[in-house]
Amino acid sequence: MTGAGFWHMGGYALYVWSAYGVTAGLLVLEVVQLLRRRRAVLRRVKAVHRMGNEQA
Amino acid sequence: MSSGGGILTRYASPAAFYPLAGRLIPWFAAPAALLGAIGLYMGLIEAPPDFRQGDAYRIMFIHVPAAWMSMWLYVTMAVYAGIGLVVKTRLSSMMAAAIAPTGALFTFIALWTGSFWGRPMWGTWWVWDARLTSELVLLFLYLGVIALAAAIDDPRRADRASGLLALVGVVNVPVIYFSVQWWNTLHQGASIKMNAPPSMGAIMLWAILVMTLAFWLYSFVAAFQRVRCIIVERERHAEWVRKVVDNRT
Numbered sequence: 001m002t003g004a005g006f007w008h009m010g011g012y013a014l015y016v017w018s019a020y021g022v023t024a025g026l027l028v029l030e031v032v033q034l035l036r037r038r039r040a041v042l043r044r045v046k047a048v049h050r051m052g053n054e055q056a
Numbered sequence: 057m058s059s060g061g062g063i064l065t066r067y068a069s070p071a072a073f074y075p076l077a078g079r080l081i082p083w084f085a086a087p088a089a090l091l092g093a094i095g096l097y098m099g100l101i102e103a104p105p106d107f108r109q110g111d112a113y114r115i116m117f118i119h120v121p122a123a124w125m126s127m128w129l130y131v132t133m134a135v136y137a138g139i140g141l142v143v144k145t146r147l148s149s150m151m152a153a154a155i156a157p158t159g160a161l162f163t164f165i166a167l168w169t170g171s172f173w174g175r176p177m178w179g180t181w182w183v184w185d186a187r188l189t190s191e192l193v194l195l196f197l198y199l200g201v202i203a204l205a206a207a208i209d210d211p212r213r214a215d216r217a218s219g220l221l222a223l224v225g226v227v228n229v230p231v232i233y234f235s236v237q238w239w240n241t242l243h244q245g246a247s248i249k250m251n252a253p254p255s256m257g258a259i260m261l262w263a264i265l266v267m268t269l270a271f272w273l274y275s276f277v278a279a280f281q282r283v284r285c286i287i288v289e290r291e292r293h294a295e296w297v298r299k300v301v302d303n304r305t
Contacts (some may be wrong), residue, residue: 006101010111015176019115019169020100023122026161027274034281041285045292045301 070147070287071296077280084280088273095267103259115173116260120247121268123166126194127229129159129275133201134226137219147283149215150290152222153205154283158275160198167191178242186235187243190228197225211290 009016067073099117106113133155140149170188171181182188201218208214231238236245247256247264291297 009114010105012110012112012176015112015172016114019118019172022168023118023165026165030158030161030278034278034285037285038281041288042301042304045288045297048292049298049301 068145068147070150070291071294073147074284074287074300077284081277081280084273084276088270088277091266091270091273095263095270098259098263098266103257103263109177112173112176115169116247117263117267119166119169119173120264121271122162122169123191124268125271125275126159126163126166126191127232128272129155129162130194130198130222130229131226133159134222137215137222140215141219141223146215146290147287149219150283150286151279152201152219153215154279154286155275156198156202156205156218156222157282158278160195160202162271162275163191163195163198167195174242183242185241185243186239187232187241190232190235193228194225194232197221197228201225 007013007017067076095117099114103114103117105111133152136148136152136155139145140152167188170191174183175181201222204221205214205218208217233246235241236243248261288297288301
């Protein structure tokens with residue numbers, strides 16, 4: 001299957017591409033969320049350590 | 057083994073598993089991306105349209121793998137939660153917590169893609185039949201495990217409560233799997249049966265298996281990345297975490 005027929009999906013384009021699009025979007029979103037969480041966690045834990053050092 | 061026992065016990069501590077998980081991530085991410093691309097090519101381009109369903113059946117290539125992963129990840133999560141409850145290894149409970157969101161994600165994907173397949177084929181987005189309802193219950197179980205863990209401040213009590221819920225909920229998995237046999241449902245039977253030759257073409261079968269492997273490898277990546285975050289959060293007062301965090305400016 002190539003070209004316009006590929007995107008047309010035999011008339012089922014709405015269903016097929018909604019299924020594939022949301023799946024791909026959610027997986028990308030999870031990866032982005034995990035990378036942001038890692039940055040946030042490292043920043044927060046670093047701040048906790050700095051506060052601990054000042055008190056000591 | 058001279059010291060520290062076998063490979064399992066050696067990496068059962070968060071301090072040892074943290075760098076290991078980090079090193080493993082690219083080895084799962086690269087084949088996940090490659091197999092995902094191959095699976096999409098097979099399912100969307102190579103495989104011919106179905107003689108009855110036309111091109112709508114192509115949703116199967118993500119629907120079936122996502123549904124399998126939703127059940128498989130739940131069982132994996134429950135096993136980790138069970139080990140955490142019985143043996144009280146912290147890393148097991150952390151792994152259970154790390155798997156839950158990805159399991160919930162694949163459950164949602166299975167429901168969503170099923171809905172967008174059901175609409176053109178059955179004429180409805182949703183029916184309250186056994187297969188669909190038990191899969192929805194699975195989503196609520198995942199969300200319940202996540203919410204329960206988040207609601208309790210003390211990590212150990214959070215592990216116990218959410219672990220118990222995860223274990224109890226495991227009875228739902230065989231219900232999902234066998235629902236199409238036990239009850240008269242709108243949902244079709246198992247796509248691939250253990251005791252019968254596959255009812256579909258080889259290319260379709262391979263596309264499903266390749267996509268399943270891609271989703272599975274992806275789940276490792278997500279769980280490893282998430283468990284690394286959980287480890288740093290929970291062990292933040294440990295000396296080794298201080299070193300790890302300070303070395304990343």
